Amino acid sequence: MSIKVKIVGDVVHLLVIKCCFKGGEYTLWNQRYEAMERGQLEQLQFLRLKQTLERVYQLVPHYRKSFQQAGVEPGDVRTLNDLSKLPFTVKNDLRDNYPYELFATHLSEIVRVHSSSGTTGIPTVVGYTRSDLEVWSELMARTLTAAGGNQDSVIHIAYGYGLFTGGLGVHYGAEKIGATVVPISGGQSKRQVRMMKDLGTTLLACTPSYALLLAETMEEMGIKPGELRLSSGVLGAEPWSEGMRKVLEERLPIKAYDIYGLSEVIGPGVSFECSAQDGLHLSEDHFIAEVIDPTTEEVLPDGSTGELAITTISKEALPVIRYRTRDITTLTREQCSCGRTIARMSKISGRTDDMLIIRGVNVFPSQIESILLEIAETEPHYLLVVDRHGSLDTLEVWVEVSEDMFSDKIRGLEELERFIFDEINNVLGISAKIRLVEPKTIERSQGKAQRVIDKRQM
């Protein structure tokens, strides 16, 4: 194993280390923190956690009240494990304290706010101090470096700019690593493709469903993948499957890296994949991650599947304590082949609130997506329509027929329907009605994909 160290910039901890493991080459933006020895990392976490708890207890009435209701004080947290004594924070706490009541700093120190769209209720507002923006840029610099980005990259940011954290979040990280940034935002797919081709884009950052739309647009425009310099995609803001990764990697073609984040915690960059693509590295020097049972709220051991809860330990403006993300994942703290020691979470397999309960069975749209992607080369355009007839729930799965699936024999299409039906039945134990629909029947998304229509009156 040979290690070459290169100093980038003038700050001591901004060093990039290239490690050669198993013949592959991995680049870390911040070796000191991304590959910190675990004992040392946990000491750092504990120190930062204590500071955070003292601050929120003193400065945020909501936390003082909720800690008191739970009968705990910051002083009761004597080890990292004691975190489990503290109450959870949920999305509604942000709504109830709209807009600024959860902030732990005076408004004069806030330099930016972002907000959720509020389509599901009152919007939530999140704030950043200058230091928070620094941390966020650092996290995105780690993310983009792990995806092969560097000062020679041309980074095309097709996440929405504005109140959504996607665009600006990636933007600051891309500038931090010194890449050439194309802040194109969402929409106008043909223009996006033309710009990527003309500007020699090497890294695409957008939602996976938008990446698929761009791949389709390229094909419609008759542009061959070889005409672009594109080599990586940093794709997130919605859960996506391994099957979808395969499709995107073949069609664009790129190496597709998953990125995870949520505005309540900081935005994109909470965790990210390296080229080993073996879980998403979660920057534990800034966050503490727990996986809990969504029903009993018990903390689960590493390796168990459950809901991710995150505590921020370096944020100034809006620290969150045990924030329930509603995202389903598993955690491992084993070192990755890339050399990073920070925890890894598995690809998000669903959301506790996207979870559909159909005839008493827990169904995640991502499970259906995985099934559809087993059919070779399937374009994963699908929609789940849930309804209730009498007292019985019904599930209709709309699948757009692609050229690969099409047979000009009725029997062929009926076999396709039966295959999808059987697979869903095997995996979920539900009889779904499969409806094959014409291409472009299901609405294309520019942002997050709409996969479910629930018509049930509950």
Add this chain to the structure above:
Amino acid sequence: MVKQISLFLENKCGRLVRVCQTLGKAKINIRALSIADTSDFGILRLIVDRPEEALSTLKNDGFMATETEVIAVEIPDTPGGLADVLALMEEDGINIEYLYSFVEKPAQDALILMRVDQIEQAKKILQENQIPLIDGDRIYSL
């Protein structure tokens, strides 16, 4: 060999009209068609005068269309004419996936279009039995 265009259509109002309008606008003439359907979807099979152009026009308009090859044979338009041809195929174990027909003007012979599982073998059998195979160019220009 005859090129046939196959389309996936949902079984709902207005879909067939849209296909015909798309072809009409492109001045493509339909020579023969057949529809196979279930309660939810159908497959429309078309023989047109300019198959390549029809395929790209339909695809551009967002239809799920592909090209398949079918065999066209000319048989006497008399009772038992079709039975004789089918018997030949059966004897040789050739499976007919589907077939449809159209009558030439003036109606003396009938044209049968069929999709079989073993195209080359089917052609050989038909030729050996002096059943006239019709090539694409003649069909498109009828």
